[in-house]
Amino acid sequence: MGNLNYRVVVFFFAFIFGIVFSIPSLTQSFSNDTNQTKSDSSGKKITLGLDLQGGLHMLLSVKKEIALESKLKSIGTSVKYMLEKEDLVFDNLKIDNSQVTFELLDNDDLPKVDKFLVEDFKNVTVTKSKISEGTGYALSLSEALKKETEETAINQAVDTIRNRLNDTGLAEPTVAKQGTDKILVEVPGVKTAEQEQHIRMLISKPAHLQMMSVDEDRANRVYSMTEEEARQYGDVIFPDVDNKEQKYLLYSVPILDGSMLTDAKVGHNQKTNRPEIDFTLNAQGSKIFGDFTEHNVGKRMAVVLDNVVYTAPVIQTRIGGGRVQITGNFKEKEAADIAIILRSGSLLAPVQVEEKRSVGPSLGADNIKASSIALAVGFFLVILFMVAYYGMAGVIANFALIANLFLILAVMSLAGATLTLPGMAGIVLTVGMAVDANVIINERIRELLHQGSSITKAIEQGYNNAFTAIWDANVTTLIASVVLYFYGTGPIKGFAITISIGILASMLTAILGTHGIYQWILPKIDKNKLGFWFGIKKEKGAK
Amino acid sequence: MEVFKHDKAIVGFMKNAKKVGMFSAFMIIASLLLLMTKGLNYGIDFAGGTIVQVQYEGKAPIEKVRDTLAQNRAYNGATVTFFGSESEIAIRTKSTSKAVDVDVSDDMREILAPTGSFKIRGVDMVGPSVGEELRTKGLLAMVFSILGILVYISFRFEWRFAVASVMALMHDVTIALGALALFQIDVNLPILAAILTILGYSLNDTVIVFDRIREGIRTIKSTHLDAIIDESVTRTLSRTTLTSLTTFFVVLTLYLFGGEVLRGFSFTLLVGVVVGTYSSIFVASPILMWLNFSVAGFRENEAAKSKREKEREKQRAMYEQGTM
Numbered sequence: 001m002g003n004l005n006y007r008v009v010v011f012f013f014a015f016i017f018g019i020v021f022s023i024p025s026l027t028q029s030f031s032n033d034t035n036q037t038k039s040d041s042s043g044k045k046i047t048l049g050l051d052l053q054g055g056l057h058m059l060l061s062v063k064k065e066i067a068l069e070s071k072l073k074s075i076g077t078s079v080k081y082m083l084e085k086e087d088l089v090f091d092n093l094k095i096d097n098s099q100v101t102f103e104l105l106d107n108d109d110l111p112k113v114d115k116f117l118v119e120d121f122k123n124v125t126v127t128k129s130k131i132s133e134g135t136g137y138a139l140s141l142s143e144a145l146k147k148e149t150e151e152t153a154i155n156q157a158v159d160t161i162r163n164r165l166n167d168t169g170l171a172e173p174t175v176a177k178q179g180t181d182k183i184l185v186e187v188p189g190v191k192t193a194e195q196e197q198h199i200r201m202l203i204s205k206p207a208h209l210q211m212m213s214v215d216e217d218r219a220n221r222v223y224s225m226t227e228e229e230a231r232q233y234g235d236v237i238f239p240d241v242d243n244k245e246q247k248y249l250l251y252s253v254p255i256l257d258g259s260m261l262t263d264a265k266v267g268h269n270q271k272t273n274r275p276e277i278d279f280t281l282n283a284q285g286s287k288i289f290g291d292f293t294e295h296n297v298g299k300r301m302a303v304v305l306d307n308v309v310y311t312a313p314v315i316q317t318r319i320g321g322g323r324v325q326i327t328g329n330f331k332e333k334e335a336a337d338i339a340i341i342l343r344s345g346s347l348l349a350p351v352q353v354e355e356k357r358s359v360g361p362s363l364g365a366d367n368i369k370a371s372s373i374a375l376a377v378g379f380f381l382v383i384l385f386m387v388a389y390y391g392m393a394g395v396i397a398n399f400a401l402i403a404n405l406f407l408i409l410a411v412m413s414l415a416g417a418t419l420t421l422p423g424m425a426g427i428v429l430t431v432g433m434a435v436d437a438n439v440i441i442n443e444r445i446r447e448l449l450h451q452g453s454s455i456t457k458a459i460e461q462g463y464n465n466a467f468t469a470i471w472d473a474n475v476t477t478l479i480a481s482v483v484l485y486f487y488g489t490g491p492i493k494g495f496a497i498t499i500s501i502g503i504l505a506s507m508l509t510a511i512l513g514t515h516g517i518y519q520w521i522l523p524k525i526d527k528n529k530l531g532f533w534f535g536i537k538k539e540k541g542a543k
Numbered sequence: 544m545e546v547f548k549h550d551k552a553i554v555g556f557m558k559n560a561k562k563v564g565m566f567s568a569f570m571i572i573a574s575l576l577l578l579m580t581k582g583l584n585y586g587i588d589f590a591g592g593t594i595v596q597v598q599y600e601g602k603a604p605i606e607k608v609r610d611t612l613a614q615n616r617a618y619n620g621a622t623v624t625f626f627g628s629e630s631e632i633a634i635r636t637k638s639t640s641k642a643v644d645v646d647v648s649d650d651m652r653e654i655l656a657p658t659g660s661f662k663i664r665g666v667d668m669v670g671p672s673v674g675e676e677l678r679t680k681g682l683l684a685m686v687f688s689i690l691g692i693l694v695y696i697s698f699r700f701e702w703r704f705a706v707a708s709v710m711a712l713m714h715d716v717t718i719a720l721g722a723l724a725l726f727q728i729d730v731n732l733p734i735l736a737a738i739l740t741i742l743g744y745s746l747n748d749t750v751i752v753f754d755r756i757r758e759g760i761r762t763i764k765s766t767h768l769d770a771i772i773d774e775s776v777t778r779t780l781s782r783t784t785l786t787s788l789t790t791f792f793v794v795l796t797l798y799l800f801g802g803e804v805l806r807g808f809s810f811t812l813l814v815g816v817v818v819g820t821y822s823s824i825f826v827a828s829p830i831l832m833w834l835n836f837s838v839a840g841f842r843e844n845e846a847a848k849s850k851r852e853k854e855r856e857k858q859r860a861m862y863e864q865g866t867m
Contacts, residue, residue: 204643352641363664370802378793432790469754473747479691480743487684
């Protein structure tokens with residue numbers, strides 16, 4: 001039957017393509033099943049945006065000034081290590097006013113210090129000053145190093161947060177750098193407030209681990225000392241984890257920090273069977289730790305996490321092998337979290353929230369329901385209207401509309417695009433606007449029929465006349481949606497995507513597809529039944 | 544079914560252009576006044592702030608919530624409104640918190656505990672710096688859309704068409720913004736998307752009318768632009784109305800059924816569809832006339848263009864035949 005032609009064949013395949021590739025999304029995504037596993041290989045699916053499936057969206061930034069401070073601290077640690085390694089006599093090593101200062105007591109050692117400063121401390125600005133005995137050194141961060149440190153802080157925060165969230169087995173968290181100084185964190189499928197709090201805790205904990213030595217010379221004055229005073233001695237005062245009243249006076253330059261840690265896991269104390277955290281240091285860390293414990297037997301060493309002292313035992317003997325335990329009054333779960341956090345690395349600087357959107361699963365389900373109803377009702381109204389107004393021509397246009405919907409879903413599934421609530425609105429809007437092409441075409445055909453053209457001529461001429469208008473109109477809408485895509489964020493991008501795909505698909509279905517169908521069924525169209533076919537009454541004027 | 548009869552007489556749109564123009568001018572001035580006096584009610588996306596969405600079991604005790612919050616130092620500036628239904632409320636504050644580990648929802652859970660049994664369904668917080676960034680981006684998006692459209696229309700039609708369509712766009716956007724100010728609707732990101740959609744949609748309408756006018760200039764014998772416009776607009780009247788109707792239907796269903804989140808978005812679109820349809824007929828076309836568009840000039844240009852094309856084709860044909 002009929003004239004098979006390339007147009008109708010292309011349309012047919014597009015239709016099949018649309019149905020086949022949208023089936024996985026239709027059968028699965030809309031069930032609001034938040035435990036989607038990626039191993040489910042039944043086909044590529046549309047990802048539901050956080051506003052539809054529920055979840056946590058956060059835009060974070062890094063406290064840069066703290067990143068710089070901690071960089072300075074690690075320079076202090078390295079300088080201390082180098083000075084001790086070279087067996088040089090120094091005094092008053094401290095960190096103050098964004099610089100590391102120390103005094104070298106023997107000027108004969110100057111070349112040695114200058115050598116390792118040049119070799120190992122690139123981009124550090126060094127100023128020297130004469131003092132009564134020896135030379136005063138002041139090290140500060142150069143502009144280049146500051147910039148580098150800030151960048152590292154961001155990148156490291158992205159990696160660290162990603163590791164931490166991946167380690168908890170949550171469903172597909174996204175952690176990515178956004179722009180130059182922001183971090184985007186998206187965790188779908190967060191169900192309860194407790195879950196969300198847990199995630200926020202994992203993200204926010206800086207997990208800055210430091211081994212620090214207790215300033216035994218002044219330790220007994222710790223309760224009468226102000227922080228300011230402590231700083232003058234190059235010390236800091238940190239509280240105990242269990243008893244906030246208990247204070248420790250520690251040298252501000254740590255022995256080593258968490259960057260030298262290779263592994264952390266939960267263990268149990270052999271005597272008390274309480275949970276503890278066992279961690280392993282890398283080679284350099286083990287060496288520093290071994291040397292330090294060897295030279296400081298009888299003194300106390302504090303294990304400090306995020307400026308709180310967890311334990312401060314007296315060193316009994318040299319500890320080699322780089323294995324250290326943190327004991328404290330841990331609950332099992334807490335110990336597990338700290339181990340995860342230590343393992344995934346510390347944050348050079350703490351992060352802070354710039355934007356947060358959290359959508360509960362029930363709200364997401366409501367959003368899906370509301371927008372689906374709107375889509376169904378809108379779709380039904382348009383379909384009904386087209387048939388009532390245009391007869392068979394309307395039916396043909398409706399085929400194109402249905403194909404268009406499937407194509408949007410199929411393309412989004414294949415591209416792995418995200419469907420958001422505004423995206424759903426975009427699909428609803430597409431339904432209204434996609435029939436526009438067919439309205440234009442049908443009006444042109446009617447016009448030509450009224451002027452007395454034959455059906456064949458009316459169809460061909462109608463499509464010809466309508467084409468430029470449809471084309472120009474679609475391109476302008478496309479311009480607006482492409483701009484929206486580039487300047488929009490999150491859910492709004494979803495809107496731009498569905499609208500754009502809808503417009504492009506409508507070119508295929510509403511113009512090419514319906515044209516093909518007309519050509520295909522042309523012999524069937526009865527010129528005496530124009531009311532049935534095109535919804536018009538035959539007039540006196542028509543021949 | 545046919546509502547718009549083919550043999551319907553040509554409507555004298557341009558005759559009344561001045562009167563309609565006055566009406567448009569009035570609407571624009573009213574919108575601008577509204578924008579200046581009442582102003583846009585920026586939502587948290589652009590102004591920064593926090594919204595907590597709370598759902599109670601049964602009717603939400605909104606007065607109790609207000610009283611409870613009023614006594615709290617951190618949240619006494621909060622506004623509390625029903626959100627979509629009787630059982631749901633939205634708490635809005637201007638304040639934001641940068642802390643990751645403690646959160647407004649934790650606070651609310653504690654503060655509101657005496658008011659009844661509820662759950663927190665969602666929290667939106669936008670810090671001031673992000674709000675500012677979103678504002679800039681939104682503005683840029685509008686500017687670039689309009690520029691892109693201007694360039695495209697100039698390229699496809701003529702500069703006067705481009706100017707007329709962009710002026711119609713401005714008209715639509717101004718009135719839509721005026722409606723937002725009048726009803727004090729929260730202007731958030733989805734509203735921006737709606738405004739940009741209006742840009743695309745209204746232009747879509749205008750382009751289709753202009754396409755007919757362009758065609759009319761070629762086929763209609765009269766050299767009077769107003770006559771050509773009248774005939775062309777009459778011809779597209781059915782299409783313009785029908786498409787606007789289908790779009791209006793779906794946007795209306797979105798407004799009625801799409802849920803609270805999309806309400807502002809669909810409201811803006813509803814206004815936009817109506818105004819956009821009106822402007823493509825009554826604003827864009829008269830402007831074209833007032834810009835001294837010359838029918839004869841356009842025809843000369845077109846003729847020259849087609850002559851050039853014919854010339855080129857002839858040369859190509861000769862080249863292919865090897866006679867050159």
